[in-house]
Amino acid sequence: MWCALTVYQVEGQECIQMEQTFANLYEASKLLANPSRRNPQEILQRSFSQVIKETKDLEKTIPVDEESIAKGRAFFAKLGFPPVENFDVFGNIKINDSEGPSRYLNITDVEGHLQEHRDKMIIETIESVQKKARFCTISDFEEIRNKAMKEYRNNIEMDNRIAEERDRILGGNNPDHPMEYASEMYTKENPIKKRVLSYANVVQSLNGQRLQNKDFNVIAGFEKLAEVDCENNKMVGTEPHNVWNLLAWLAGEGNDISEGRREGNYMKAYLSKLPNTPESIELSHHLTNLARQWFERQFVRFVDMFLLKRILTANVGGNPEFGHRLKAFIKIQFKTDDQWNIQNLELAEDFPKWVYIYFLIRSGHFKNALVYVTEIAEKYPQDKKFMKYLEEYVENPHHLLSQATRKEIEYEHMLLKNNGNSVDPYKLALYKLLGRCDIYEDHVNGAINTLEDFMWFQLSLVRENIPEIEYGHGKYTLEDLQKRIVASGPSTFSANGANPWDYAIVLISSLQFERAVSHLYQQEATRLDAVHLAIACAYYGLLRIYTKPIQTDDNIFAISAKNIPEINFDQLVYRYTKVYVFENTKCILNYILLLSLFTPHHGFPNNSMVEKAREYIRRLVLFTKSFKEFLGEATDYGGRKPGLVDTYKALLGITTEADMVNYIYIPLVRSCIEAGLYTDAVKICEVGSDYNEATNILINQLESSINLPILDPPRLNPEDKKWNDELVKFSRELLTRYKRTPNIKCNIPLSKTYTVDTLLNILHFRELYESGRYDDAIQYMLRLNVVPLHDENDNVCQTLRQLKSGDKVIVKCIPKIVRILVDALERLHDCKCTHKDGSRDYDAEHENIRNCDRYARILFRFTGMADNDMLGELVYNEFLDLLMEFNQGVPKN
Known part of the structure; x- marks a missing residue:
């Protein structure tokens, strides 16, 4: 800014006022650098007049030209000064009108001010985040809880329904142990x-x-x-x-x-x-034709079985032709005492020709039907038009008629339908079938008498793979038939849906x-x-x-x-x-x-x-706990005997041992850990010969038990004690077996076994504390030396080095150990040692207080030297309060 100002000739009172303003700023700026013993700084020794002189000397080196004037204007415009035409007269510039500081500070402790501002921002940020996080956490918790409760209720209801269904089908009551109950039932x-x-x-x-x-x-x-x-x-x-x-x-x-x-x-x-x-339409067309053909085959089979039961009456002889057998069937089925059972049947040579044609088509013998129609058309000229219809129908690959033929047959079908009961029902059915007339109307009951007849007729009307323009008003697809069937319901096809x-x-x-x-x-x-x-x-x-x-x-x-x-x-x-x-x-x-x-x-x-199949298999393994049966068994030589899953692994997309680990073992172990089934998780790892991971699971379980919240006042929960006893017993047996088995021992680092032993000792230390044996707990930790309680400084430093280079799991337990020790020391300090007769032993009491004070100071030194990662959320004020309390109670010699 000084360089920019020297471009212009400053004259008069304004210059004096300006110089005085900058002089004041200059003197105040000296106070900003506040030297101290801890932070020494050099003090500015130059006077303001010396600065003015140097500035004017510098001004002479700057050329005054149009370019410099343009730069000066741009500079002042950026600073917010009003535009000025003549910069030679500085009176146009009003310094008092420029923007000043929003707040004047009466202090010169800039670092303190910045620290105060920073602390304020941190507090506001934390409060804002906590408020938002609390709202989100509560809402998320409610959603998760409701979802979990709903799923839990659904599972209970489903299990109850399954149990009721099982009891109803297999008999008996719902057992408490379904696997044992099943064995009895079967x-x-x-x-x-x-x-x-x-x-x-x-x-x-x-x-x-x-x-x-x-x-x-x-x-x-x-x-x-x-x-x-x-x-x-x-x-x-x-x-x-x-x-x-x-x-x-x-x-x-x-x-x-x-x-x-x-x-x-x-x-x-x-x-x-x-x-x-196209693929779906082609498949529907293919399957629809197959379904229609099946009904045709069923009808042929029905005719043959019918004649077989009446072999003497049928008198078919040795003629294998189906048409010959069909005529015998019609004569027996539709004729009694030389009289046809159905009225209005049109006869040709004393034989119902339309019945015969319909059944030939019904059985899939289209060419035989065309040959027969051609023969009778020569004798009965009125049937020649039908012969033309049938010929076109048979020769078309989709069994469709041309629009002109369809109009003709629709007209004739309308005439036949208007004749009512006087028309041969099978003739009406044939015209309806060929012309696909009145598709959604059922008025051929005389010809369609069975469920199979109905479905065959409907499937014969369905067309899937023809262009939309060729449908006309006769569009009838498989989807249309499906909707019609669903709308009719089961009772339509069986009396009250009984079958x-x-x-x-x-x-x-x-x-x-x-x-x-x-x-x-x-x-x-x-x-x-x-x-x-x-x-x-x-x-x-x-x-x-x-x-x-x-x-x-x-x-x-x-x-x-x-x-x-x-x-x-x-x-x-x-x-x-x-x-x-x-x-x-x-x-x-x-x-x-x-x-x-x-x-x-x-x-x-x-x-x-x-993936669902794998998930259900994992559920089955966890439910039955038959790990060896499903997953196999580890051998003494490091291999694995295959189980049932190995037998069928190809169907589950498992081709390698790595796939078995990723798709079966790891999810199983994860599920066991989430459910607290650490023993099952260890067994699964052992099946896969992953003894290192089995040890890790054991270590994590011990660490979790150690870091569980402590009751106030400290006491042993019976359930927790039972859990810990089982954990300790299982851990010691497992560790002993691993150490005695050579091929397992060589795969587990010695540091892991040391960690397990140490965690078992720490867990015992916690049990002593929760049992109220505070002095025993402190003495046990004194021998264990996970946290230093000796007076030597070297011991504290050595312990810190060991913890930093050792297993991180043990480090996770340090905050809990320190808190237990602090609380135990405080409780011991408050206790008064008494003899059996009730008299006080002041020397023993004073010695206890001195020991508590010494241990507390060593812990304070240890925590002061440890880093935050090791101590976690440990609060040093606890030690300060404890030391103050101890100092008040320590007797003076």
Whole structure:
């Protein structure tokens, strides 16, 4: 600033006033540097006149030109001075109008002022953060608590429902020990036992074939079990058999495929996020045709079985042609005493021609039907138009008619419908089928008499893979049929819904596998079949499932946000294992492994189901505590005998020992530690031959027990004492075994064993203190020497060096040890030593006080030399108060 001011010629009173102002500032600035003995500084020796002289000399060296004047203007503009045209006259500049300091300080202790300002800012910041943190902590705590309580209540309710269901199915009461109860239950004769175990054997065989990368006819295995009525030991009706047979036909079980395997064959297309994708449409078209063909095959089988039971009456002879057998079937079924049972049947040569044509198409013999129509058209010219319709229908790959033909057949269909009961019902059904007329209306009851007839007719009307423009008013997709079936409900397809298998056939044939599983699962009598129906669908990739994390909700069916039905497959399996096979850990494991059917390799979007399988297996291991059975056993030579998880690890995405550690061992150990099951955590580490980590777990557990809060007044909690006794016993036995086993001893550093021994001693020291044996606790620590209590200065320094270079876990215990010692010394100081007769021993009392004072001063010296990381939140005021109290009570010699 001095340099800038010298650019201009300062004259008159303003200059004098300015010089006086700067002179005052200069003299005041000398006081800012306040020298002291601790912080010596040089005092400015130059006078103000000398500074003025040097400034003027410096001014002469600065050229006065336009550029300097421009720089000066810019400088003053930055300082906030008003703009001035003539800078030669300094009177235009009003120094009093410039901005001055907002507050004048009457003190010159700048460091003290800055420290005061800093402390004030720290206090305000801490108060603000604490206020905000307290609000966030309380709200977060409330949210976490409510969420945890809700989950806890859901778990309790679910366990109660599972127990009630198990008792209802297996009989008996809910046991306190379910595993023992299960063993008792399954030694008794239970009608479901044999079937449950048979299903479990099929699942085990399925997983065995998966391990060998081979396909398995899972539906055939389940179908054999569904044919037997366990309660009455007799064959059941044909409905369960038909359901399994239909599913096998849709899945293509037993058929050779050109590439890959049948496992998960349909998953990628069926689980497509958008049902209207080309892959999804193509799959729907393919499966819809398969379902229609299955009903056609079923009708052929029905005709053959019908004739077989009436072999003498049918008199079919040796003609193998189906048309010949069909005519025999029609004659027996529709004719009695040489009279046709149904009126208005149109006859050709005394035979119902429309019935025959309809049944040929109903059985899938389209070409045979066209040949027959061509033959009768020559004799009955009025049927030539129908021959043209049928020919176009058969030759079209999608069985569609042209718009012109469709208009013709729609007109004729309207005329037939208006004739009422006088028309042949099978002729009306044929015109409706070919022209896809009045799709949403059912008025051919005379021709459609069974559930199978209805579904075949509806599937024949469905079209999936044709352009929108070709639909016209005859648009009827699989989705339309599915909505129609759901809206009708089970009672429409079975009297009051009495037979759940009827509705299951309808749902599966319309590719609603999830609803079929849910429908059968709602009926207790078919719940066992529902679970395994879901497994079979999942194996071939025909089941949409939840993709949410593991949850406790027992609702196994839901509609997604995209209006797509889904099955909670992992919960379905979990509930089944809880109710039916909870006594057999190997069976439970095999059912859990079924979650791994849903993998990205098969087209599932992520690996979440495999992760759930691992999680359920870890839960099973913790629940049963069968560590050796599931995880194997460590050998004396450092290896590991494989367990059940090793047998099936390929299905869990585990290929190496590192994967086993990361996916199974480490999460298991973490779960055990969180639940306080340190002994289980150690056992799991031992299975994996990780004795170093087992020692770390033991060390952390001992450190946690040492640093637990102390009751006021100090006393031993019975539960804590029992816990500590078990911990000490387990630790000493484990440490002794490790030291005696050569291959274990060489893998554990000596520092770890020293740390365990030291922590055990510190824990004993704490127990002495909590038992009220304060003097014994101090003497024990005196011998242990973790914290120095001797008078020598070298001992304090040596102990500090050992702690800094030693195990950090022991350092974590130092604040607790020091606090215990402080409290013990204070309590000993307050105690008065007495003889048995009650008389006071003043010498012993004084000696105790002197010892307490000496120990306290040594601790004070130790804490003063230690750093904050070692002492944590230790407050030195405790020592100051203690020393003041001791000094007041120390007797003077």
